[in-house]
Amino acid sequence: MKKYTAPVIMLAVFEALAVILWLTKDNIFYLFNFSYIGCSIALGIFLYIREHRHARRVVQLLVGLYMLIYLGLINRENMQIEGFWYYLFSGVFEAATIHYAAAKIFGPVLFGRGWCGYACWTAMVLDFLPYKVPAQPRKRLEWIRYITFSLSFVFVAALFFAHVGNLEEIMFRAFIIGNVLYYAVGIVLAFAFKDNRAFCKYLCPVTVFLKPASYFALLRVKCDKEKCVSCGKCRKVCPMDVDVTDNSRKRENGTECILCMECVKNCPKGAL
Numbered sequence: 001m002k003k004y005t006a007p008v009i010m011l012a013v014f015e016a017l018a019v020i021l022w023l024t025k026d027n028i029f030y031l032f033n034f035s036y037i038g039c040s041i042a043l044g045i046f047l048y049i050r051e052h053r054h055a056r057r058v059v060q061l062l063v064g065l066y067m068l069i070y071l072g073l074i075n076r077e078n079m080q081i082e083g084f085w086y087y088l089f090s091g092v093f094e095a096a097t098i099h100y101a102a103a104k105i106f107g108p109v110l111f112g113r114g115w116c117g118y119a120c121w122t123a124m125v126l127d128f129l130p131y132k133v134p135a136q137p138r139k140r141l142e143w144i145r146y147i148t149f150s151l152s153f154v155f156v157a158a159l160f161f162a163h164v165g166n167l168e169e170i171m172f173r174a175f176i177i178g179n180v181l182y183y184a185v186g187i188v189l190a191f192a193f194k195d196n197r198a199f200c201k202y203l204c205p206v207t208v209f210l211k212p213a214s215y216f217a218l219l220r221v222k223c224d225k226e227k228c229v230s231c232g233k234c235r236k237v238c239p240m241d242v243d244v245t246d247n248s249r250k251r252e253n254g255t256e257c258i259l260c261m262e263c264v265k266n267c268p269k270g271a272l
């Protein structure tokens, strides 16, 4: 039973968050929302422990589809980065601001870029494409993410300063158009660079939030140097080009790790 401690702890953490937000915000939606996400993640960890091949993909689909379809399209909450700026400018700690605080700004200190491996609805689709492991060397195009990040900020700031009316409707449309664009550009980049995660590496504005906090992540893959035979298999199967054999915080592409565990699963010596 001891091996199931991790999913139980994860479920407990999300339940605690669900109850705290339900009571402090006096809104039962938070109880449902965080309980659902916690159950999905706990199920994924349980499946991983049982060595289920698709454990990560199960969580990704459960959480990603819920956020995209239920929260985004049915509840009309813009959970993209524009939605975060929108709520921030409005001075409201709701929906996208809570989501960003938990999953993308403070959460990564605990679980790194787990969001990118297990919940993001953009990557949920990109991960179906054929280039699960990059077939080309990494490009030096990371700077583009700062442009997309700035554009998202300027877009929402301009709407506020221009006192544009009906912002809720604009945000909903921005969510739909933004997602269509993300998917289209993400798919084109994946085929152009032969890398499913090219969009994540070069364009995604959210990484500007994710990367600094994940540098300090408590949950990270570490290498047992005594067992490692430097075969390089872990690097070959890594979708994010992380040098996971280096245990230092400054490991190459360390803040890119999405905790997909492909390196762990493929290490012939059980060193990770």
Ligand code: SF4
Binding pocket: 115, 116, 117, 120, 121, 122, 123, 199, 200, 201, 204, 205, 206, 207
């Ligand atoms: S980098 Fe961006 S698109 Fe990729 S998984 Fe993370 S949040 Fe999603």
Ligand code: SF4
Binding pocket: 223, 227, 228, 229, 230, 231, 232, 233, 234, 235, 245, 266, 267, 268, 269, 270, 271, 272
């Ligand atoms: S796959 Fe395992 S043994 Fe091979 S280099 Fe990586 S950590 Fe070392």
Ligand code: SF4
Binding pocket: 221, 234, 237, 238, 239, 240, 241, 242, 244, 256, 257, 258, 259, 260, 261, 262, 263, 264
């Ligand atoms: S293969 Fe390992 S190092 Fe690479 S992203 Fe997945 S968990 Fe991180």
